[in-house]
Amino acid sequence: MGRRPCCDKVGLKRGTWSVEEDQKLTNFILCNGIKCWRHVPKLAGLLRCGKSCRLRWMNYLRPDLKRGAFSEAEEDQLVELHSRLGNRWSKIAAFFPGRTDNEIKNHWNTRIKKKLNLLGPDPQGGEPPIEQGENRDAEEGGGDIDVDQKLAENPVSKVETRLDHGHSCSDHNTSTKASREDSDAGWSTFPSLTDLQFDSCLSRSSMEKYVLQEDCSGSYWIDDYVDSLLSWDGINFNNLE
DNA sequence: AATGTTTACAACCGCAGTTCG
DNA sequence: GCGAACTGCGGTTGTAAACAT
Secondary structure, eight states, X not given: OXXXXXXXXXXXXXXXXXXXXXXXXXXXXXXXXXXXXXTHHHHHTOSSOHHHHHHHIIIIIOTTOOOSOOOHHHHHHHHHHHHHHOSOHHHHHTTSTTOOHHHHXXXXXXXXXXXHHHHOSOTTSSOOOOTTSHHHHHIIIIIOOOHHHHHHHOSSOHHHHHXXXXXXXXXXXXXXXXXXXXXXXXXXXXXXXGGSOOOTTSOHXXXXXXXXXXXXXXXXXXXXXXXXXXXXXXXXXTTOO
């Protein structure tokens, strides 16, 4: 028996995504939303597996991604959260709107881990977490923080409130047009989308409407926009496969 | 300038959890 | 209740850019 692989790898492309592929995937999702990743590559005309498409969208193309370097405040909070949650990157990422679990994991492994090693084995006076998962059960039995509850109580993390991005609405207007390379400025909405030529389905001006709304409210979340992605009306799945 | 090494990050893999028929 | 399909997560690998020699 056994599981069917997520995709048969024959004839499927792997490795770095091209601009054209990004464009196809982005356009498709912006037009149709996300319902079934397995069908996305076929419908979008991509030679990728659904899993790969999902990863690309989640970690790179999603318009609500923040990108850019981590601030010291963010690093502080990451260290704090990691000491409590361990390698549960998705839980940690929930505290960093606009950051992906992959991004946080990478940042931890490449920079913070090194920093902490330089500072010594126990920089916080506490046992480094759960790395092997042994603390996890004990944690969940009692001392663990309830992430969902914490988020509900404190939806805007202290990092967000501490960060000063130094961007006014007008600043942001220009940043939306900035290229991906500008991401080090600490703010870059629609990092990849800005470089893309959009089809008829969603004009750049309508995208910017969301950006401006987001910016002026001080929130990184653009719920209306994201919600709009979740509708798959008009797609007929019956003829697939 | 050429080559080797390191760093940072994108992408893949495999497993676990969830959903659905 | 069961198994297949699907999604999400965390660990690991690949690779391009940056840096050192």
